[in-house]
Amino acid sequence: MKPIALIIRRELAAYLRSPLGWVVAAVLLLIDGLAFNVFAVGSDTARKSSEVISQFFFFSGGLAEAAGLFLAMRLIAEERQTGTINLLFSSPVRDYQIVLGKFFAALLFLIGIHILSIYMPLMVLLHGKVAKGHLVAGYLGVVLMGSTGLAIGMFASSLTRSQLVAIVVGAAISVALLLSWLLAPVTDRPFDQFFSWLALWNKHFPSFMRGSISLQDVAYYLSMTYVFLFATTRVLESRRWSS
Amino acid sequence: MIEVEDLTKYYGGKRAIHDLCFRIEKGEIVGFLGLNGAGKTTTLRILGCLILPSSGVVRIDGMDLADSAHEIRKRLGFLPDTPPLYDEMSVQDYLRFVAELKGVSSKNLRRYVGDALATCNLNEVAADNISTLSHGYRQRVGLAQSIVHKPSLLILDEPTSGLDPVQIVEMRELIKRLGGEHTVLLSSHILTEISQTSDRLLVIDRGKLVADGTEESISQQAHGSAQGGVLELEVEGDGDSSAEQARQAIGRVPGVIVARVVSKQARRARLEVECSDDRRSQVARAVVESGLGLLLLQRKALELESIFQRLVHPSHPQPPST
Incomplete structure (x- = not known):
């Protein structure tokens, strides 16, 4: 466990001391705020508070996924580019510890950014009502979405030395997963159900947006995260022995 | 300390090293000599538990590298050809991180980092960011990270590359001093460099060991x-x-x-x-x-x-x- 904690500490410090972390945070909060003002509270007709909040989580979830990709793109590609990966590989640290340490550091940073966005739903309190449960469910969804984005981004990052290639591959995987439900109507059973279940957003996120936590959806995001982290570990292992 | 038998490594279809056999005793300073691409780095990376050989046996302190890599890594210091430095950290924080990563207990942490800083003459830049350091200092920080946990085996890949003549002399002295407590393996393609620091030389050419011994014994071997x-x-x-x-x-x-x-x-x-x-x-x-x-x-x-x-x-x- 100790190596994981060490890597988390170092990676978190790296986000705080490098421009990337701050740029991602600033851009995410900027777009989140813009979208909130324009779409969630900016409409002419009167709306229910819960609708506004649900719109807020719609944007936040998408942004968390995108920010996850950007935060994760450097995690392994950069270490391979600069050769620092050799330090980790020649130290008594297991591959899964490297992967988990980096993942949790990025996740903590991402959660930190989203904590800063909480003023937006709280603003709704001025003229409306906000259910605590709605916020908890919404933010849980956002974090799960972000963790999936991070896992996908990290998998992409493990495939290449170039951060640019990593972000492109990560984005491609994400878009493919987001749109996989489009395949459902044109495929036969049981694939149609599979593709519709696989979609990153379609079936799974709306319930969080509305403020309900369904175990199925939590399980979906956790398993997506697990699958990509596991794949990352395997890629790391094979790279270690072959290059 | 180190026993290597029939070590072979392929990259794809390309053979990087071929049937290497040698033994290295505790406390020796051994220099690997060879042209660029001869297989020095590959050999050192295998001994450094960074890559697995295609075939052959490596035993370090009696432990087989294929089975006990994790255990071996604890007693290993490795300086790759480019020092593995995190630019955004300060020298001190970086060495602390490496020491902890290698499993130095918190009780010894401060002392070990202090020792490494002192050994490599880094005290004056201890609080500086690594990104601000010159090449010579970076190389020294690289050496410091490899010795900070006081490993019994130290592997240095081209430790003097890119240094100026004064720094080369300093680095050479440093490596000689380390020889007492550590077994040191280093590589170079510059002969004068390596013959002055090493007790023994292993000459590698196109993946094969062509000579093994002291400078004199190799010279005799070469001339019959x-x-x-x-x-x-x-x-x-x-x-x-x-x-x-x-x-x-x-x-x-x-x-x-x-x-x-x-x-x-x-x-x-x-x-x-x-x-x-x-x-x-x-x-x-x-x-x-x-x-x-x-x-x-x-x-x-x-x-x-x-x-x-x-x-x-x-x-x-x-x-x-x-």
Whole structure:
């Protein structure tokens, strides 16, 4: 466990001391705020508070996924580019510890950014009502979405030395997963159900947006995260022995 | 300490090293010598538990590398050809991180980091960001990270590359001092460098071990007999054929194994003659009797440089020594 904690500490410090972390945070909060003002509270007709909040989580979830990709793109590609990966590989640290340490550091940073966005739903309190449960469910969804984005981004990052290639591959995987439900109507059973279940957003996120936590959806995001982290570990292992 | 048997490594279809066998005892400083691409880095990376060999056995402290890599990594310090530095950290924080990563207990942490800083003369930059350091300092921080947990085995891949002459001397002294407590493996393609620091040399060429021993024993190995040697001579003649003429004349002297023309100017030529024992007077007479002027005749000091050339390219003539 100790190596994981060490890597988390170092990676978190790296986000705080490098421009990337701050740029991602600033851009995410900027777009989140813009979208909130324009779409969630900016409409002419009167709306229910819960609708506004649900719109807020719609944007936040998408942004968390995108920010996850950007935060994760450097995690392994950069270490391979600069050769620092050799330090980790020649130290008594297991591959899964490297992967988990980096993942949790990025996740903590991402959660930190989203904590800063909480003023937006709280603003709704001025003229409306906000259910605590709605916020908890919404933010849980956002974090799960972000963790999936991070896992996908990290998998992409493990495939290449170039951060640019990593972000492109990560984005491609994400878009493919987001749109996989489009395949459902044109495929036969049981694939149609599979593709519709696989979609990153379609079936799974709306319930969080509305403020309900369904175990199925939590399980979906956790398993997506697990699958990509596991794949990352395997890629790391094979790279270690072959290059 | 280290036993290596029939070590072979393929990258795809390309063979990087081939059936390496050697033993290294505790406390030795061993230099790996070879041209770029000879397989030094591959060998060191295998010993550093960074990559697995395709076949062969490596035992470090009696533990098999294939089974106990994790255990071996705890006693290992590794400096790759580019030091693995995190630019955004300060020197001190970085060394602390490495020490903890290698499993130094929190009780010893401060002392170990202090020792590494002192050993590598890094105290004045301890609080600086690594990104602000010059190349020489970066190399020293790289060395510091490899010794911070006081490993029993230290592997340094080209530790002096890119350093200026003063820094090279410093680095050399540093490595010599480390030899007492650590077993040190280092690599270089610069001979003078490595022969001054190492107790023993392993010469690798195109993935094969071509020589193993001290500088003297390798030089003997390269020249066959210890009695024999190489003569260097300069002759002067009238025509273009004088060099060839001298070569033939010398070749007829009994005891001469081979005579080569090293360089030719307008009227002068430099030759090298390999003989089974000391034949200076006979060679001199042969040159003079063939009608040429003898300008210089001496035993050639056997430099590592030329030994290396011969080990690596036995068929090529040696370049003139200066």
